[in-house]
Amino acid sequence: MRNVARVEPQASAELHVDPMVIEVLAQRLNWTITEPVTMETFWRGVAQLGGHLGRRGDGPPGWKTIWRGWQYLDDLVTGARLYAAALTGQRIQGERDLRLSAVLNDGFH
Numbered sequence: 321m322r323n324v325a326r327v328e329p330q331a332s333a334e335l336h337v338d339p340m341v342i343e344v345l346a347q348r349l350n351w352t353i354t355e356p357v358t359m360e361t362f363w364r365g366v367a368q369l370g371g372h373l374g375r376r377g378d379g380p381p382g383w384k385t386i387w388r389g390w391q392y393l394d395d396l397v398t399g400a401r402l403y404a405a406a407l408t409g410q411r412i413q414g415e416r417d418l419r420l421s422a423v424l425n426d427g428f429h
Contacts (some may be wrong), residue, residue: 337362344396345369351371366390 323335325411333342334356341358345365367381368374370389381389405411 325359325363328360331359333357333359333362340400341393341397344391344400346394348393366393369393 324331328343336359342362345351345362346353346357349365352367357428364372364374364381366384366389368389369392370381370385370387371390372378372381374386
């Protein structure tokens with residue numbers, strides 16, 4: 321996915337990421353979504369969760385920053401899925417049903 325963001329930064333993130341993940345990221349970062357989120361915007365948001373400040377002189381986020389943001393986003397999405405399941409009275413079968421690796425469209429784990 322990170323390579324897609326580099327090669328096609330304007331590609332829609334919904335082609336590669338579950339829309340719920342995008343929604344959780346947008347809620348956490350207080351984004352107002354008026355148009356589809358691009359891959360570049362998605363990864364910058366993940367990097368921001370990992371501590372990247374995004375100032376002009378900072379350069380692109382590194383793997384460690386992205387990984388920290390990804391782990392945090394994974395925790396947020398897991399919580400959102402558990403909350404949604406609790407509201408509807410559904411039972412979650414296993415941890416695999418909750419984690420981001422289970423919902424990604426391009427096999428990034």
